[in-house]
Amino acid sequence: MATLAQAKQEFIEAWGGHGSAWGINRTMAQIHALLLVSEVALSTEDVMEALEISRGNANMNLRALVEWNLISRTVVKGNRREYFIAEKDAWRIATQIARERRKREIEPMLKTLEGLSAMEIRGEEKKSAEAFRQTIKNLREVTLRADQVISVVAKAGGLAVTKKILKLFVK
Amino acid sequence: MATLAQAKQEFIEAWGGHGSAWGINRTMAQIHALLLVSEVALSTEDVMEALEISRGNANMNLRALVEWNLISRTVVKGNRREYFIAEKDAWRIATQIARERRKREIEPMLKTLEGLSAMEIRGEEKKSAEAFRQTIKNLREVTLRADQVISVVAKAGGLAVTKKILKLFVK
DNA sequence: TGGAATTTTCAGAAAATACTGAAAGATTTG
DNA sequence: CAAATCTTTCAGTATTTTCTGAAAATTCCA
Known part of the structure; x- marks a missing residue:
């Protein structure tokens, strides 16, 4: 039996793997999956850390996801950074x-x-x-x-x- | 105004370019296009020559197209080679x-x-x-x-x- | 306005994908 | 059944795509 974190991790990997099916690359799909199952908004830093990717890569793919209207930028009060949240429907x-x-x-x-x-x-x-x-x-x-x-x-x-x-x- | 050969060539290049839209690579899409607009069955040699690709490449992608059921093998009588013909519908x-x-x-x-x-x-x-x-x-x-x-x-x-x-x- | 925090860009590096060509394997035919 | 013709395979190479990391640009705050 898996923990919630493990199940989420498995989903992120699977979604990443299937990403090419709908025309996006592995990392972009993984970020999408990460945000889909995250209960809170995540910053670029959070994404970098969770998926072990570089800042440039995170930034680029987050932007692409925003362009696809699959995620949106949001603000977390008391914090200067940009945060991202996924469309969940x-x-x-x-x-x-x-x-x-x-x-x-x-x-x-x-x-x-x-x-x-x-x-x-x-x-x-x-x-x-x-x-x-x-x-x-x-x-x-x-x-x-x-x-x-x-x-x-x-x-x-x-x-x-x-x-x-x-x-x-x-x- | 273009000649028929030029128009076909243009189609082959365009179809190749759009191939990734439906999950196949450029060469495979080009071969498909070539056969789609060819009025006769073509051999591996013909494809190699028309698209300036290697035998290995031609062979591999022709096989893939057969697997996708987009083209089929056929026989041209008085000839030993295998020929290919595309589904035109x-x-x-x-x-x-x-x-x-x-x-x-x-x-x-x-x-x-x-x-x-x-x-x-x-x-x-x-x-x-x-x-x-x-x-x-x-x-x-x-x-x-x-x-x-x-x-x-x-x-x-x-x-x-x-x-x-x-x-x-x-x- | 100065400077710290954050985001964006992009040249070079790494990884993934596709292609070549020659050798090995089949098949046909005389 | 041997030679000729044709097809397949695959290790090495080339190309394309993706990623990194550091510098430049931007934003925010005191």
């Missing part, structure tokens, strides 16, 4: 990650595909050019629908609503 | 990618969260332990729902069906 965490990845990955991809769609192609190979254009168009359409699915879910009222809607479709 | 490409990522990323994550949920925690901090357990449970539930959304969409009849269902929810 799992639904909001998930939709926030979805939102960021959409922005960073799907949108640029759609831009690329749209650019290629719009490209005029010269030369004799009419048929081939048409096939190429169609491939791109299809990829664009599918990407667009994936994007919409993500977007619809992220804008759903929350976990309970999603669960109900899913019931209509599952099994 | 955009909907199937997308669902295949979704399926693989689910397997490689979401499932292990659920396993981890379930393991942590099941963990018994000793010590005096009952309240804290309960809060921790709740955090994990919530993350698990949200991950599970995300998984189900992906799964439902991937099993939908195809792009047309998805489009219709989306209409119920968008705007």
Whole structure:
């Protein structure tokens, strides 16, 4: 049987390991995990110590997490340092990650595909050019629908609503 | 105005660049793109030449793409070599990618969260332990729902069906 | 305003990841 | 079944990504 501290440590390591699944690096995911299971706000120093990382690394990844809106800066009174606190609501965490990845990955991809769609192609190979254009168009359409699915879910009222809607479709 | 070859080249580079968005490396994505826009099956040699990569690299990434079910081996008669051909249907490409990522990323994550949920925690901090357990449970539930959304969409009849269902929810 | 406390930046170092090329292993064919 | 053709493997190398630590910048307070 584990102590609470051990369980938290295990979670931090696991979350760090899975971080690449949603497009962030190990350290960033570990810091996120650390703050997720911390009951109090933590300073850069605290994070450095807990994860045994350098100040630069801590600073950089804390900033990135703030940009992702997964954590926020806060003030602890009687103290000059900056402290950080994580968004704890799992639904909001998930939709926030979805939102960021959409922005960073799907949108640029759609831009690329749209650019290629719009490209005029010269030369004799009419048929081939048409096939190429169609491939791109299809990829664009599918990407667009994936994007919409993500977007619809992220804008759903929350976990309970999603669960109900899913019931209509599952099994 | 670009030639068809130039447009294809541009697509290959772009697709390579976006590859990391869906969990594969640049070369693997480029090979996929090359085969996607190729009207004929290509051999390892062809791929090596087109992308200026080594035999080892070509071989490794072609195998990975076969494992992802994004391309398949084929035979060109009167020829001893192995040739490769890509799945061209955009909907199937997308669902295949979704399926693989689910397997490689979401499932292990659920396993981890379930393991942590099941963990018994000793010590005096009952309240804290309960809060921790709740955090994990919530993350698990949200991950599970995300998984189900992906799964439902991937099993939908195809792009047309998805489009219709989306209409119920968008705007 | 001076200076102590804190945060940010970034060049170089370390670590992780991807690639090469040649050798070994298969497979086909004459 | 031996030679030719093709595929796979993998140790070493190259590239990319991430991290460190110290200096510079900023903020806060007396």
